[in-house]
Amino acid sequence: MISEIRLRRARIDLVSPFRTSFGVETSRELLYVEVSGEGTTGWGECVAMSEPMYSSEYVDGCESVLRRFMLPLVNRDTTAQSFARAVSGIRGHYMAKAVLETALLDFQLRRDGVSLGTFLGATQTRVRSGVSVGIQPSIDDLLRVVQGYLDDGYQRIKLKIEPGFDIEPVRAVRTTFGAELLLQVDANSAYQLSDAEHLARLDEFDLLLIEQPLPEEQVASHAQLSKVVRTPICLDESILSADVAREALDIGACSIINIKPGRVGGFLEAKKIHDLCYERGVAVWCGGMLETGIGRAANLALAALPGFTLPGDTSASSRYFRRDVTAPFVLRDGHLDVPTGPGIGIDPDTDYLDSITSRSDKVLVCDE
Numbered sequence: 001m002i003s004e005i006r007l008r009r010a011r012i013d014l015v016s017p018f019r020t021s022f023g024v025e026t027s028r029e030l031l032y033v034e035v036s037g038e039g040t041t042g043w044g045e046c047v048a049m050s051e052p053m054y055s056s057e058y059v060d061g062c063e064s065v066l067r068r069f070m071l072p073l074v075n076r077d078t079t080a081q082s083f084a085r086a087v088s089g090i091r092g093h094y095m096a097k098a099v100l101e102t103a104l105l106d107f108q109l110r111r112d113g114v115s116l117g118t119f120l121g122a123t124q125t126r127v128r129s130g131v132s133v134g135i136q137p138s139i140d141d142l143l144r145v146v147q148g149y150l151d152d153g154y155q156r157i158k159l160k161i162e163p164g165f166d167i168e169p170v171r172a173v174r175t176t177f178g179a180e181l182l183l184q185v186d187a188n189s190a191y192q193l194s195d196a197e198h199l200a201r202l203d204e205f206d207l208l209l210i211e212q213p214l215p216e217e218q219v220a221s222h223a224q225l226s227k228v229v230r231t232p233i234c235l236d237e238s239i240l241s242a243d244v245a246r247e248a249l250d251i252g253a254c255s256i257i258n259i260k261p262g263r264v265g266g267f268l269e270a271k272k273i274h275d276l277c278y279e280r281g282v283a284v285w286c287g288g289m290l291e292t293g294i295g296r297a298a299n300l301a302l303a304a305l306p307g308f309t310l311p312g313d314t315s316a317s318s319r320y321f322r323r324d325v326t327a328p329f330v331l332r333d334g335h336l337d338v339p340t341g342p343g344i345g346i347d348p349d350t351d352y353l354d355s356i357t358s359r360s361d362k363v364l365v366c367d368e
């Protein structure tokens with residue numbers, strides 16, 4: 001039974017600035033949900049960023065909608081499944097739904113002694129790691145950064161692109177590191193359909209995929225784009241639910257999907273998208289949102305499902321933080337191990353977490 005829920009706000013510095021087409025991040029603002037009872041605590045980490053630039057969600061907004069509209073639906077008997085049903089009438093706010101649903105799920109799985117991987121149907125004990133490389137000040141810088149990640153053992157490189165930093169950086173990386181390198185790009189919605197001919201210039205570099213070239217709402221335009229560009233289109237921002245995923249696949253808007261549990265309202269919905277894609281033979285991979293160890297552990301459980309056939313943005317702790325809030329996730333032979341303990345399988349270092357915490361509020365107390 002749940003006895004209390006807390007919201008914790010914290011901040012952690014990134015090891016290096018992360019630049020995308022929508023902005024530069026130098027630190028990560030954090031929102032954790034802690035669901036406690038019977039001597040157990042379940043954890044969720046919110047993927048929303050400080051500002052609504054990746055999508056319309058942002059971390060203060062998530063806290064607000066959680067407090068006003070979602071936490072009032074929770075009582076001592078609420079489960080992840082009953083919570084998902086209860087919030088199905090609230091439109092949008094996927095990242096807020098996901099953080100609370102995940103904390104509830106972690107709580108009940110820990111209590112039952114079941115790992116998140118087992119619960120979801122994981123078939124792998126470790127997952128191949130890729131890395132997302134931010135936009136760099138110059139191509140020389142980019143080549144240096146990519147070389148460093150390859151030295152670390154990353155199995156796939158994703159380059160962030162934007163208009164003005166696309167064809168030439170991709171050409172330089174392909175030429176320098178050779179045809180065997182698994183290489184893909186992510187535009188974070190920075191182009192328009194009228195850029196189709198320009199994006200088709202990427203075809204010669206034999207990329208695994210182009211991720212989210214056009215705005216989130218323009219799903220059908222991606223189907224148009226895919227008639228001009230030979231490189232497979234992968235959607236990230238656009239895929240907010242299994243229903244959207246089905247429609248996007250039906251109209252040919254994408255042939256690959258980046259699944260982020262936080263973006264789709266949680267792991268229950270993420271599993272549905274996986275199952276849909278698996279049934280249709282559509283490849284998926286696990287994206288990331290610069291998570292700390294709490295969010296990373298949960299993503300790894302998902303990434304261990306059989307449909308995750310492409311390396312994800314599930315990178316080692318050291319790619320993001322000097323010190324993670326959990327024991328660090330370390331790359332071994334280009335892989336990360338999937339946690340096997342109950343729930344997400346890892347606990348934060350509470351002394352360290354407390355040291356970066358700005359506030360921790362009890363937001364729900366359940367009566368006996």
Ligand code: OSB
Pocket residue numbers: 054131132186188236287288289290291313314315
């Ligand atoms: O579009 O995949 C993205 C990070 C923050 C927000 C959006 C994205 C990303 C990344 C990095 O590409 C993923 C990661 O390493 O966590």
Ligand code: MG
Pocket residue numbers: 186188211212236237258287
């Ligand atoms: Mg992306």
